[in-house]
Amino acid sequence: MSDLDRVLAQVDADLDASLERLFAFLRIPSISTDRAYADECRRAGQWLADDLATLGLEAKLNATPGHPIVTGTSHAGAARRVLFYGHYDVQPVDPLELWENPPFEPRIVANAEGVKRIVARGSSDDKGQVMTFVEACRAYQKVLGRLPVDVAIVVEGEEESGSANIVPFLAAHKDELKADVALVCDTGMWDAQTPAIVLSLRGLMHDEFVVRAADRDLHSGYYGGAAANPLHVISKVIAAVHDADGRVTIPGFYDGVLEPPEHVKAAWAQLDLTPENFLAPIGLSIPSGEKDRLLIELVSSRPTFEVNGLWGGYTGEGSKTVIPSIATAKISCRLVADQDPAQVRDAVRAFIRANIPADCTVEFLGGEGSRAVAVAHDSPDLAKAAEALEKEWGKPPVTAGEGGSIPVVGQFKKVLGQDTLLIGFALDDDRIHSPNEKYDLASFHKGIRSWVRILAALAE
Known part of the structure; x- marks a missing residue:
């Protein structure tokens, strides 16, 4: 032997x-x-x-x-x-x-x-x-x-x-x-x-942002339709992040993203990673990312923007008809190739600020990252x-x-x-x-x- x-x-x-x-x-x-x-x-x-x-x-x-x-x-x-x-x-x-x-x-x-x-x-x-x-x-x-x-x-x-x-x-x-x-x-x-x-x-950049509107929670009957609702504001920002094809719309977000060599993509295509064998076991069936990409690209070689948490207003039992004064979201971005976490953080924050109404404010509480x-x-x-x-x-x-x-x-x-x-x-x-x-x-x-x-x- x-x-x-x-x-x-x-x-x-x-x-x-x-x-x-x-x-x-x-x-x-x-x-x-x-x-x-x-x-x-x-x-x-x-x-x-x-x-x-x-x-x-x-x-x-x-x-x-x-x-x-x-x-x-x-x-x-x-x-x-x-x-x-x-x-x-x-x-x-x-x-x-x-x-x-x-x-x-x-x-x-x-x-x-x-x-x-x-x-x-x-x-x-x-x-x-x-x-x-x-x-x-x-x-x-x-x-x-x-x-x-x-x-x-x-x-x-x-x-x-x-x-x-x-x-x-x-x-x-x-x-x-x-x-x-x-x-x-x-x-x-x-x-x-x-x-x-x-x-x-993939690398990582995670951040938290807080949107503030009125100086207190408001009666939705008195102020509904007139006063800004921070939950609506955050929802609109988040909805604007992806286009209809699943691509992130934030300017500069894809800076540093590289395409894998063609022979590597060809090898990946042979791995048979499909929605049936990847998503079905968790109760899903339709990939949600960029529509022109292989599923394996979506989970390994493409960057992402995800919402990890979103809250504000009344969340207890029963109803309380208020317009909240504050709403908060936690987000994370998985990064690839030569993306710079600090550059991505700055691009994300600039995009959020540009979509906040003039009489509302936004504060950021995070921004840490790794390549x-x-x-x-x-x-x-x-x-x-x-x-x-x-x-x-x-x-x-x-x-x-x-x-x-x-x-x-x-x-x-x-x-x-x-x-x-x-x-x-x-x-x-x-x-x-x-x-x-x-x-x-x-x-x-x-x-x-x-x-x-x-x-x-x-x-x-």
Whole structure:
């Protein structure tokens, strides 16, 4: 057997023990957004640091103004070095009554088709994914006594609550964390049998605006038809954002948006992402974006303007016939390619101001953003990882963009100067952030095997 085959055999033989370690990790309720769980977050970080130390890594629990950041590094003098990123914090479990079993009591459950699933909060997002990489490193250490590459593992405890301290940490430790390429396991498969490498992540700009009209709420009988209604004003602004073809009408909004190469669009067209298989499972059937675009473009390579919340006036039981004096909207824009979040923010705000009546005022309460990130289609490390995944899964991975945003990936490029390969093994039905979160046993097992192959390929 080759060294690679021996390591893969070790993964298979050690699967039960790997699951025991994962279950111990999952039992810790590391909910970062709730201060009542601060001690549990620290306990989860300490558990992981202790586990990394058993692999011969230099493991640390690094204090921050918030929850600690775990690092594990090796300095064996390998030809190449990788940075692996994940997070140990999890989402709150509410509503608790919808869980079929307690969320921090992990168990394996088979569905009607006999597919075995690990059910617990954090099983998919992101403890199960983190442990696929850790267990791959463990298998190498047990069989060969070394890793094929040097590693710097960084696992934070605040991803689900804003990642307030990761950027300062990267800047303060950039020499220690410098690597040839970064690896992130917080994304998903194309489907249960097809791996994926995410080539791009959309950026984000989110804002909130408050429209004020009269100096108090008004009687709709006395003033209706004469006084400005802030809810009407906001509704008109929002209605004007998109034209009949779904295109955003804000001047300058598409500055920096690039067209994918034709061969990439042709490959996307073969992926069969249709309204039937994408929208039907959520009870919809008609794409709402730009009408001249593939569905996969709408969710990965095109920018968006969305309303996340809209409120004002009376919302209690029964009726109260008022014209509100204040109305508020929260909006977010997913950004692509070379769009500048600050430029998009300014363009959006100028558009809103231009559509506010002269006797009304508007105030903005936000405007934060992050740029989109992308991996070059001709990256040698991308090709190596793709070949490794194909050997494990028996089919080439889908390489496409993802609609979500992981701001820390942009910071890897900005602060550390390195590109990122986003390779995850989650599935669309994993119910992340929802009750009964799960992670397929195959995702965990073959995820470990996949990282074994990828690390070997990146070492070459």
